[in-house]
Amino acid sequence: MTDQSMNIYRESLRLLRPFWPITLAATIVGAIGGIATAWLLAEINRDLHSGQALTWQSILRFLTLCLLSTLGSAFAGIGNSILGQRLIGALRKDISARILAAPLAELEQQRSYRLMAVLTSDVDTVSAATFALSGYGVSLAIVIASFVYLLHLSALIFALAAVVTGLGVVINILARRAWQRDYEHVRTATDDLQKQFRALTEGAKELRLSRARRSRVHDLLLSGAADRITKLKTRAMGLFWIADTASSGLFFVAVGILLLAQNSLHLEPAVISGAVLVLLYARGPVGQIANGLPTMSQAQVSLRRIATLSADFADQDREIHRRLPSLAFDHDITLRGVRYDFTSDGATGFVLGPIDLTIHRGETMFLIGGNGSGKTTLIKLLLGLYRPTAGSILVDGTPLPAGAEDAYRQLFSAVFSDYFLFDDLTVADKASVAQANDWLDRLEISHKVTIRDGQFSTTDLSTGQRKRLALIHAYLEDRPIMMFDEWAADQDPTFRRIFYTEILAELKAQGKTLIVISHDDRYFHLADRVLKLDSGLIVDETTIVPAPATAPEMR
Numbered sequence: 001m002t003d004q005s006m007n008i009y010r011e012s013l014r015l016l017r018p019f020w021p022i023t024l025a026a027t028i029v030g031a032i033g034g035i036a037t038a039w040l041l042a043e044i045n046r047d048l049h050s051g052q053a054l055t056w057q058s059i060l061r062f063l064t065l066c067l068l069s070t071l072g073s074a075f076a077g078i079g080n081s082i083l084g085q086r087l088i089g090a091l092r093k094d095i096s097a098r099i100l101a102a103p104l105a106e107l108e109q110q111r112s113y114r115l116m117a118v119l120t121s122d123v124d125t126v127s128a129a130t131f132a133l134s135g136y137g138v139s140l141a142i143v144i145a146s147f148v149y150l151l152h153l154s155a156l157i158f159a160l161a162a163v164v165t166g167l168g169v170v171i172n173i174l175a176r177r178a179w180q181r182d183y184e185h186v187r188t189a190t191d192d193l194q195k196q197f198r199a200l201t202e203g204a205k206e207l208r209l210s211r212a213r214r215s216r217v218h219d220l221l222l223s224g225a226a227d228r229i230t231k232l233k234t235r236a237m238g239l240f241w242i243a244d245t246a247s248s249g250l251f252f253v254a255v256g257i258l259l260l261a262q263n264s265l266h267l268e269p270a271v272i273s274g275a276v277l278v279l280l281y282a283r284g285p286v287g288q289i290a291n292g293l294p295t296m297s298q299a300q301v302s303l304r305r306i307a308t309l310s311a312d313f314a315d316q317d318r319e320i321h322r323r324l325p326s327l328a329f330d331h332d333i334t335l336r337g338v339r340y341d342f343t344s345d346g347a348t349g350f351v352l353g354p355i356d357l358t359i360h361r362g363e364t365m366f367l368i369g370g371n372g373s374g375k376t377t378l379i380k381l382l383l384g385l386y387r388p389t390a391g392s393i394l395v396d397g398t399p400l401p402a403g404a405e406d407a408y409r410q411l412f413s414a415v416f417s418d419y420f421l422f423d424d425l426t427v428a429d430k431a432s433v434a435q436a437n438d439w440l441d442r443l444e445i446s447h448k449v450t451i452r453d454g455q456f457s458t459t460d461l462s463t464g465q466r467k468r469l470a471l472i473h474a475y476l477e478d479r480p481i482m483m484f485d486e487w488a489a490d491q492d493p494t495f496r497r498i499f500y501t502e503i504l505a506e507l508k509a510q511g512k513t514l515i516v517i518s519h520d521d522r523y524f525h526l527a528d529r530v531l532k533l534d535s536g537l538i539v540d541e542t543t544i545v546p547a548p549a550t551a552p553e554m555r
Ligand SMILES: Nc1ncnc2c1ncn2[C@@H]1O[C@H](COP(=O)(O)OP(=O)(O)OP(=O)(O)O)[C@@H](O)[C@H]1O
Pocket: 108, 342, 349, 350, 369, 370, 371, 372, 373, 374, 375, 376, 377, 378
């Protein structure tokens, strides 16, 4: 076993471990029900051939076995339903927590549609298999107990039933293998489908504008993936029905052989009828086990996908949930020889740095440079979202201790150019709501948006207006350092001016350290320092000397 498959195996066990007790309990109860069913058949056969009137003991035994049989399968079913629901909840929470704790760079490498497919489709598939577990437990117990009864009736009949079942098992194993191979392709096609579903909503505008793109997405990519899944699943289902029919048909063959050979075998009628009864009854549970195999195969593939994702994010900084005390930042933050390398799998990628940079508390720094010069990458490093490939970050001259990344990140609030707009306030106390209302007024959107139950009443706004809401979130967080990535780019000229000359000035007056990515050279003079990046390096640094205040004119 390779290291990776060991990891996946270990991860699968870890994910399923909390559910062993309930699985075991449901299986034991189901097995009791199954054994009671087989016993019941034996009792019925005995009573039919006893030639005597039923005794109270027989009636009592019959009723007890009926009760055990029905209650056993009912309780096993309930147990497994609870297990299935808990499993869905636990897997979703566990994987989400790992995704939350994962470093941004690793998350960026995973495609979001793949994560969505694991969180929805794979989790559902695994839990569907657990719902079916009770059925398997009961069926398996019936089959085993039936075989014990057959052995008790006659070794020869037992051997005949064993051969028939063995053949059925082989047929089903072959079908299962074929399905398992196909299901890997089904899962890949499911990822493709998720990707195209995303395009349907996120690319709605582009798809309406371009007939060629629309037909490529719908007729080729989406339909292609959907058809591939249909074809593979239809083939697999066909295979399974053939396997199922063949294996259950074998039971009829066994019953036929018994009926034909009953005289030459010199077996009592009670033995023959008991065997026929059991063989015909066991056909159902055997079929149920065989029919459940595709679900089990799918669950195995899906569990492997869940475990792979979970293992990928296993060794991450879990301090996101540890709530370490916040870091103090009194004087400066320094990037010392910091580098970041996008190179992966030997392919050369963009390299930022080495960067040596000190940001002083209370200063306003503008970051400028052409597209792809590395501004956002530098910001992600500075904000602790990327771990430097080389070099270190110092807060007030002290290197950031290991495990303090999340505490460090709490020093910043930011509006990224690809920001996500949350529609609720993190803290919705009276003071925060009052502040938010104040800002809605100042940002001239109070006529559109109000705060209701700690939420913005709407986020269906223009691009520039939505960005104003993102700014309110950043303001309410009240962190010492604020970063704006081309915030003003989507604002009209008046608001752009208000942002640079009033909002930034006010935040600076409050003592905030401001980092502003900007292309608005009309306002560069408002910074304390302007840094220019090119090809991942700081190529220019200009300290802005404030113009001396002009003396009032003498009359
Ligand atoms: N996730 C990523 N994986 C690989 N390379 C990346 C990734 N993100 C950015 N890059 C590369 O890093 C370079 C710098 O990107 P970055 O986003 O930092 O530039 P920028 O100066 O912010 O550009 P813009 O002004 O267009 O936003 C780009 O040339 C890009 O190829």
